[in-house]
Amino acid sequence: MDHLKVGHSVSVAGVVLDDQGRALLVQRRDNGHWEAPGGILERDEDITTGLVREVREETGLIVEPLALTGVYKNMTRAVVALVFRCTTTGGHLTANRESRAFRWADPQEVRTLANEAFAIRVLDAMRPDQPPAVRHHDGTRLLTNP
Numbered sequence: 001m002d003h004l005k006v007g008h009s010v011s012v013a014g015v016v017l018d019d020q021g022r023a024l025l026v027q028r029r030d031n032g033h034w035e036a037p038g039g040i041l042e043r044d045e046d047i048t049t050g051l052v053r054e055v056r057e058e059t060g061l062i063v064e065p066l067a068l069t070g071v072y073k074n075m076t077r078a079v080v081a082l083v084f085r086c087t088t089t090g091g092h093l094t095a096n097r098e099s100r101a102f103r104w105a106d107p108q109e110v111r112t113l114a115n116e117a118f119a120i121r122v123l124d125a126m127r128p129d130q131p132p133a134v135r136h137h138d139g140t141r142l143l144t145n146p
Contacts, residue, residue, distance in 0.1 A: 013038025060094030
């Protein structure tokens with residue numbers, strides 16, 4: 001029964017696209033990394049509620065998820081991330097205690113600003129003609145399927 005003692009965290013992230021097809025990246029205050037806004041789901045909240053809450057907390061924007069674009073597992077930290085392409089329905093970009101800066105980025109800028117494990121989430125979401133991706137990483141680099 002040891003498998004019951006070791007659990008996974010589930011996180012959500014929203015890739016918000018503008019009318020030019022660029023993705024919103026957030027620069028985190030805690031580590032300076034550029035990522036899509038998101039975070040860990042609270043135990044008692046559903047996936048959509050958690051997604052909307054996390055994006056609003058980090059950006060000030062109110063979003064609506066359009067599609068699941070990928071499922072990603074950090075093999076080092078046992079975090080499974082659900083990533084959604086989102087549209088904005090309200091709010092205004094606002095720096096806060098979690099986010100220091102924002103940037104609308106094209107695919108090349110995403111590759112330059114974000115580490116591989118987080119860039120791929122955004123790049124997958126920027127391709128609307130693809131089925132949801134299933135990927136594994138170590139927190140920085142993509143891994144082949146174990």
